[in-house]
Amino acid sequence: MIKNENKNFKETYYEDCCDNGLKIVVWHKPEFATTSCLFATPYGSFDFEQIDQDGHKIKFPEGIAHFLEHKLFESDEGDVMSTFSTMGANVNAFTSFNETVYYFDTSDEDIAEPLNLLLDFVQDLRITTESVEKEKGIIAQELNMYLEMPDSRLLFETFRSLYKYHPLKNDIGGTVESVYQITKENLEDCYAINYHPANMMIIVVTPVDPEKVIHLIKENQSHKTFPKFKPVTRYFEEEPKEVFEKTKTIIMDVTNQKICLGYKLPVLDETDASRVKRDWALRFILENHFTTMNPEYQSWIDTHQISHYFEYEIDLSKDYALLIFSDEGIQLDAFKAFIEKQLEIIKKNALNEDALYQLKNRSLGESLTIFNQPDAIGIQYFRNIQTGVSLFDTIEIISSLTCEDCTNALNNYNFDEMSEIVIKSK
Structure with missing residues (x-):
């Protein structure tokens, strides 16, 4: 465990790493009454095209990062959000251009249960073809709703006019057409590549003793096995300097x-x-x-x-x-x-x-x-x-x-x- 202390701002945080590569950051705030925990991967809507270490291009339909975020809240044991609520914690998630983040907040001093649940449900993708097909309609409806909102449409069309290739031109959720191209196999492959612990980070901002928090995370990870991590990098087509549409x-x-x-x-x-x-x-x-x-x-x-x-x-x-x-x-x-x-x-x-x-x-x-x-x-x-x-x-x-x-x-x-x-x- 590495202690980082900034005396100018009187802030202290600790860094550690699990054997599987999961990076841990605990920001110690002893004066706080609440704990906030986020579990994140640097995989967002910009990353639908990637290159592996052998130079092979990997391409998924646009919007798959957002789709995957939706599907991870599925559980055979019931509604994940309701389970967090019974623990006195609020859970949510979001996908942006560069990241997908799952997080919870709680005022309970005992954070072991929600912390373990966060790690467990994000590291356990269980989906069926039927559930994937059902989700397509939900996301397509969401995308169409945004297209009917003038302010968001104006921004979206601006990005599309400026860029020919850069994925900024795509909605974070993709298009209705790309969403309907996503398959169960796409989601499982995307998850395996981008949700490996060695590609992720868990950050806990808490009044709880940092050593205790790090021990809880390492204990949780010690019972799980993962394949060898194969890093990938984001791929972009070379973007012309000219705007796409004037x-x-x-x-x-x-x-x-x-x-x-x-x-x-x-x-x-x-x-x-x-x-x-x-x-x-x-x-x-x-x-x-x-x-x-x-x-x-x-x-x-x-x-x-x-x-x-x-x-x-x-x-x-x-x-x-x-x-x-x-x-x-x-x-x-x-x-x-x-x-x-x-x-x-x-x-x-x-x-x-x-x-x-x-x-x-x-x-x-x-x-x-x-x-x-x-x-x-x-x-x-x-x-x-x-x-x-x-x-x-x-x-x-x-x-x-x-x-x-x-x-x-x-x-x-x-x-x-x-x-x-x-x-x-x-």
């Missing part, structure tokens, strides 16, 4: 026209720390200009250049980068001209020290509140493992950002590759 119009039952401008940014060859630093710098630039921090913001609304529904998002990932602006009730050409003008302005205007100080303090405050949220600690820790930069390092990056860093963050970006998406009324 314009798209969708007809839906909406009161106000919805519009989105999506900018496809280049993925720069830089370290994980440099990427995170650039991401925060760009976030600060945008927040300083496109929120009420800017004295002109209210006048933009008053003159109908934007509405109260105006939103933006920047996302710099290891394998994609994008910037999105959306609004509703605004004409596309006018909105496009407005955004293009503002992007030119932020390229020329440097961020001042007072604004940066305010932005840094606000972001640092939000980051530090994570340490008071048991479930947030676990999720953030797991995601930081994937981004390659820890939460502590991220806080240090934010603290050390300078106005020059923010100005330089715009280097290499020209905002030439853009898609226009419009949702119009019937």
Whole structure:
């Protein structure tokens, strides 16, 4: 057991590993009254295509990660959620682009029962062809429901317009067509590859003694056998720098026209720390200009250049980068001209020290509140493992950002590759 102590933030967590490769993290919070535990695999919707160590490509239907999450809650012994409830614990799960996470929270001091149940049901896939076929209809209904929601449809169509190959263009749940292609054998093969203990991590945020927690996990794993772990890596087709579709119009039952401008940014060859630093710098630039921090913001609304529904998002990932602006009730050409003008302005205007100080303090405050949220600690820790930069390092990056860093963050970006998406009324 390795003890990690950060004296600056007064946080302590312990790391260990089971003989089967399962990584254990226990974040000790003796002042907390609740325990949060998550069991996660770095397998999400982006991973439907993979390559094994021999160079063989493995491909499953889109949405299989989400489908597998649904099926793991099946049990011959009854309803897993109800069993957790009888133990005084709340259980749930989610699938994202990069991960699938199963978790529970409990205020009970004795966490042995729910902890063992979490490990047991996630490590025991038992499905039938009949249950898989039944699930297809449920998930297809869920996907169709999201397609009927204008806001989620707008975002989905933006991703599809920006990317030709990158799986960001696919819904996390896949498509109705891909879901109906999933078989019992697909699920079992996918599970065997991506749910091996050596590919997973269990994170427990708890007031309980860390040695006791680690002993419980190792004891649970000692009674189980698994085949030899065969690691795989994510596979992507090479993505062109150009957007896939420049314009798209969708007809839906909406009161106000919805519009989105999506900018496809280049993925720069830089370290994980440099990427995170650039991401925060760009976030600060945008927040300083496109929120009420800017004295002109209210006048933009008053003159109908934007509405109260105006939103933006920047996302710099290891394998994609994008910037999105959306609004509703605004004409596309006018909105496009407005955004293009503002992007030119932020390229020329440097961020001042007072604004940066305010932005840094606000972001640092939000980051530090994570340490008071048991479930947030676990999720953030797991995601930081994937981004390659820890939460502590991220806080240090934010603290050390300078106005020059923010100005330089715009280097290499020209905002030439853009898609226009419009949702119009019937």
